[in-house]
Amino acid sequence: MSLDSSQTMTTPDGRTIGGVVMEMKHITLRFGGVVAIKDISFDIREGEIRAIIGPNGAGKSSMLNVINGFYHPQEGEVWFEGKRRKPMKPHEIAHQGIARTFQNIALFKGMTTLDNIMTGRFTRMKAPWWQQAIWAGPAEREEVANREVVEKIIDFLEIQAIRKTPVGRLPYGLQKRVELGRALGAEPRLLLLDEPMAGMNVEEKEDMSRFILDVNDEFGTTIALIEHDMGVVMDISDRVVVMDYGAKIGDGTPDEVRNNPAVIDAYLGVAHD
Amino acid sequence: MTADRPATGLDTFPKLLARNVDSFGTGHAYREKEFGIWQSWTWAEAGEQVAALAKGLIALGLDEGDYVAVIGRNRPHLYMAMTSIQCAGAIPVPLYQDAVAEEMAYVLDHCGARYVIAEDQEQVDKVMDIKDRLPGLEQILYLDPRGLRKYDHTHLHKLEEVVAAGRASDNEGDLKRRSDALSGASTCVMLYTSGTTGRPKGVVLSNDNIILTAKASAEVDHLTHTDSVLAYLPMAWVGDFIFSMGQAYWTGFCVACPESEATMQHDLREIGPTYFFAPPRFFEGLLTNVTIRMEDAAKIKQRMYRYFMGVAGRVGPDILDGKPVGFMDRMLYRLGDLLVYGPLKNTLGLSRVRVGYTAGEAIGPELFDFYRSIGINLKQLYGQTEASVFITQQADGQVRADTVGTPTPGVEIRIDENGEVFYRSPGVFQEYYKNAESTASTKDAEGWVATGDAGFIEPDTGQLRIIDRAKDVGKMSDGSMYAPKYVENKLKFYPNILEAVVFGAGRDRCCAFLNIDLAAVGNWAERNNIAYASYQELAAHPRVYAMFQEHVEAVNESIAHDGMLSGCQVHRFVILHKQLDADDGELTRTQKVRRRIIEEKFSDIIDALYDGSDSVYTETEVTYEDGRKGKIKATLEIRDAKVWPRNPAVAAE
Numbered sequence: 001m002s003l004d005s006s007q008t009m010t011t012p013d014g015r016t017i018g019g020v021v022m023e024m025k026h027i028t029l030r031f032g033g034v035v036a037i038k039d040i041s042f043d044i045r046e047g048e049i050r051a052i053i054g055p056n057g058a059g060k061s062s063m064l065n066v067i068n069g070f071y072h073p074q075e076g077e078v079w080f081e082g083k084r085r086k087p088m089k090p091h092e093i094a095h096q097g098i099a100r101t102f103q104n105i106a107l108f109k110g111m112t113t114l115d116n117i118m119t120g121r122f123t124r125m126k127a128p129w130w131q132q133a134i135w136a137g138p139a140e141r142e143e144v145a146n147r148e149v150v151e152k153i154i155d156f157l158e159i160q161a162i163r164k165t166p167v168g169r170l171p172y173g174l175q176k177r178v179e180l181g182r183a184l185g186a187e188p189r190l191l192l193l194d195e196p197m198a199g200m201n202v203e204e205k206e207d208m209s210r211f212i213l214d215v216n217d218e219f220g221t222t223i224a225l226i227e228h229d230m231g232v233v234m235d236i237s238d239r240v241v242v243m244d245y246g247a248k249i250g251d252g253t254p255d256e257v258r259n260n261p262a263v264i265d266a267y268l269g270v271a272h273d
Numbered sequence: 274m275t276a277d278r279p280a281t282g283l284d285t286f287p288k289l290l291a292r293n294v295d296s297f298g299t300g301h302a303y304r305e306k307e308f309g310i311w312q313s314w315t316w317a318e319a320g321e322q323v324a325a326l327a328k329g330l331i332a333l334g335l336d337e338g339d340y341v342a343v344i345g346r347n348r349p350h351l352y353m354a355m356t357s358i359q360c361a362g363a364i365p366v367p368l369y370q371d372a373v374a375e376e377m378a379y380v381l382d383h384c385g386a387r388y389v390i391a392e393d394q395e396q397v398d399k400v401m402d403i404k405d406r407l408p409g410l411e412q413i414l415y416l417d418p419r420g421l422r423k424y425d426h427t428h429l430h431k432l433e434e435v436v437a438a439g440r441a442s443d444n445e446g447d448l449k450r451r452s453d454a455l456s457g458a459s460t461c462v463m464l465y466t467s468g469t470t471g472r473p474k475g476v477v478l479s480n481d482n483i484i485l486t487a488k489a490s491a492e493v494d495h496l497t498h499t500d501s502v503l504a505y506l507p508m509a510w511v512g513d514f515i516f517s518m519g520q521a522y523w524t525g526f527c528v529a530c531p532e533s534e535a536t537m538q539h540d541l542r543e544i545g546p547t548y549f550f551a552p553p554r555f556f557e558g559l560l561t562n563v564t565i566r567m568e569d570a571a572k573i574k575q576r577m578y579r580y581f582m583g584v585a586g587r588v589g590p591d592i593l594d595g596k597p598v599g600f601m602d603r604m605l606y607r608l609g610d611l612l613v614y615g616p617l618k619n620t621l622g623l624s625r626v627r628v629g630y631t632a633g634e635a636i637g638p639e640l641f642d643f644y645r646s647i648g649i650n651l652k653q654l655y656g657q658t659e660a661s662v663f664i665t666q667q668a669d670g671q672v673r674a675d676t677v678g679t680p681t682p683g684v685e686i687r688i689d690e691n692g693e694v695f696y697r698s699p700g701v702f703q704e705y706y707k708n709a710e711s712t713a714s715t716k717d718a719e720g721w722v723a724t725g726d727a728g729f730i731e732p733d734t735g736q737l738r739i740i741d742r743a744k745d746v747g748k749m750s751d752g753s754m755y756a757p758k759y760v761e762n763k764l765k766f767y768p769n770i771l772e773a774v775v776f777g778a779g780r781d782r783c784c785a786f787l788n789i790d791l792a793a794v795g796n797w798a799e800r801n802n803i804a805y806a807s808y809q810e811l812a813a814h815p816r817v818y819a820m821f822q823e824h825v826e827a828v829n830e831s832i833a834h835d836g837m838l839s840g841c842q843v844h845r846f847v848i849l850h851k852q853l854d855a856d857d858g859e860l861t862r863t864q865k866v867r868r869r870i871i872e873e874k875f876s877d878i879i880d881a882l883y884d885g886s887d888s889v890y891t892e893t894e895v896t897y898e899d900g901r902k903g904k905i906k907a908t909l910e911i912r913d914a915k916v917w918p919r920n921p922a923v924a925a926e
Contacts, residue, residue, distance in 0.1 A: 155307070160532045161532075161535030161539070217420065217423070
C-alpha cells in the first residue's frame, strides 16, 4: 500500500481512504537517558483505521501521546492537517480535533453517563460562562444542541439504559463504552484509542469492535488504536505499525505485517545462537 | 364464526384506521422514546404513514395475498408497517426477533414470504444468511440504516425510502381497491406458535377473529381511546397483537414503545400506562426488588412499610372490589395510600394502571394479593394463540388468584369427560397454515378447539379453574382425579420450596419430593442462627423439615377443600439432598420437571415413600459443571404429613 500523500484509495469493503492527515517524521522521544521512541516515521490517512501494535514496553502509548501532542518529541516533526505542530498548552491540545480514550479508564466516576459524555462537548461550547451560569438565551440553545449530539451518541452506543447511572457503578466493559462516547462527543477528526479492548471478555470485544467499525463507517472518523489482541487488530484495521523497543519494525496492511519476519521474531521470539 | 359483525361495519384494520383518523385524528396512536425524548404519532399521522408505506410496497411489487415477515422489537414503524401490509391486501407475519437464523429459515420458507421488513442490521444479517435457501424471498426492507450503508442494495431497501416512493407514487386507486376488497373473513395475520414440541405452526387468524375478540375483551374492561399501553412483549406473540393492534385499533388507545429492552422499567414509569400485561415472573421480580430495597431502607421507613402493608393486606383487596369496609380501616388505607402505596406504585410505574392482566402460568396468591392490596387492579386471563388470546378473563369484582375468570363474551366452554377444556368462540383460528392434519386434530367440525389443559368450572361462581396439562392428569387407584402440577404449584408458592415433584398416578395416595430454595432457606437459617456446611446438611436439618412439614400440611388443608382434587393431598414427603438440575437431565432447559426421568432415577426413594420406612439410604450420580461425574450418598428422612378428611361438601370457598 504505497500511496503518495494526496492520493485516495478504496478498501476491499468499500470505504474510501483519503490523503494523509497526520505524518510523523523521524520522531525520537527521550525521558532522560531512556529512549522511548527511536526515529519513527509513519503516516495516518483520512478515514482509515490505523493500528499500532507491539510487545509490552515497545513505546506504543508514548507514540499515542506524541500523536495527540501531550508529549513533544526531542527530534523529528509532527505534521497534522498540513501544518507542522509546535509545542502546545493543554487547552490547545484539546481544541485541535483529536480525541482519545485511556488505557486505564479516566471518567468522572461520580457523574452520570450523560454528564460524562456531555463533558466531551466542552470544547464545542462557545457561550460565555456567565450566560451558562444564568441559563441565558444562546447558552440554553447551545446546551439543547449539545444534548442532541450526546443523545445520538448514546443511541449509537446502545447505552440508553445507563443514561442516568453514575459511571462508577457500571461494569468495566460499559465504562469503556462510555469513555468512547465521551471521545465521540468532541466530534474528533482523529480518534485515538489506547487499548480499547484490554480486559474485556470475548463478547465485549466483539461489541467494541463493531462500535469502532461503525464509528469509522458512520462518521468517517479517522482512528488510530493500540491493541494487544492480534485477532481484533488484524480484523478491523486497514494498516498496522509494529513497534519493538521503541523502533518501528514493520508497517503495512495486516497481511503484510503478519508475514513480516521481523514482526514474527518480535512476537514469537527468535533463537539466538 | 357465526358471531354478528359490528353494526358499524368496522370489520377490517384499514376501516378501523380510517375511523380512528376521523374520530381521534389529533389523539396519539403511538409513542416511542428515542434520543431520550418521547416521540409521538397522532392517528392522522399514522394514517398518512401507513398509506404511504402501503403505496410504496405496491410500487415495489407487493401482490395481494403475499406474506410479509416483520422482524424486530416493538416499534411504531413496525406496527404501522403491519397495517400497511394489510391495507395493500397482503398478510403480515411477525416473527420473534431473538429467533436464530435457522428457526427463521423454516418459518420464512413455510409461509413463502416474498418480503421481509426487518428492524436493523442484526435482523437483516440473519435473513441474508439464509437467503439462498429461500427462493421465494425477493426484497428486504429495513428500518434502522446503521451499519447497512455498504450492503448490496439490489434487494435491500430503506423503509424510509419506500415510504417516500409511496408518497410520490400514483397508485392511490390501487391501494383503495385492495383495502376495500378486504372483509371480515379475510386473513388478518399469521402468527407462528413457538412450538415446544416439533415445528412451529402458522396460526391463521381472520379479521373477524381479531376484531371481534378485541371488541369483546375491550368491552369487559371498558377500554377507551384515553387508555394507554406499553408494548414490550414480542410482536410475534398473539397477546401483543391483540393488545397493541386489535384493541388499540378498536378503541383507539395509544401504544407506547420503550427505548430499548433494558430501559423498559424506566419507560414504564415515565409512560404510566392505564392498561398493562405482564407474565407472573415479571411481577415476581418486581416484588423481590421492592423487598430487597425495603430491607436497605431506614428503620422508620421499614416500620411504616410493614404497618401499612398489613393494613393493605387486610382491607386493600376488598376496597378494590368495592366491598364494604369499616370507616377506620378506610381512613387508614387512605393514609397508607398517601404514605406508602401511592409512592410505591409510582416507583413501579403502575400508578395509573386501571386494568392489569397476568397469564401464562399460575401466579402465587401472596404475590397476586400484594399487587391487589396496594390498589393495582391485577387480574388473570386464560388464552391461546388459537383463540386470538381470550378464552376467559376476570371481570372487575370477581378476581381471585386460583381461577382464570369467566368466559369472555362470545366464548363457549365445554369440559369433556377427561376434564380437558374445549372452547368455541368468534376468535377461533381459521387453520394451521399448510397443515390440514393438525387443524383437524385440534379443531372439530363444529368449531370446538381442544386446549390441552384440564380444568373445571366452579359451579357457584362460573369461573374456570385450570388444573394441569391434560396429558399429566391421571387417576389414582381409587379412581379420584390426580393432577400433580396443581399440587406442585401450590407447594412452590412458598418461597422456601424451589421445586416439588408429586407422585401418585395409579397409587392409593400422593407423595412428594421437595427441593429447598438455597437462597431463601439459607437466608432464613442465617437469621435463625442455624449453622450448616453444605446444601445437603441444610436440606436435612430438622428445623427445615419442621418448616416444610408446616408448608405441606397447609397445602393439604387447602387441597382438602378442593372437592374433586382432595385426593391429591401429600401423605409423605422427602427433602432431596440435591437440587434437581437440567445438567443431570432432571429438568428441561426451561426448568420444567421431567417426571419420567426423575421416577427412574430416584426409584429407591419413591419405594421408601410408599413402603412406610422412616428413612432411606441413597446414592445419586451427579454431573459437575465441567462434565465430570460424581456420587452423592445420603440417608434421607421421610416425614408423614397430616392429611385432612376429604370433604366435597365444602368445595370451593
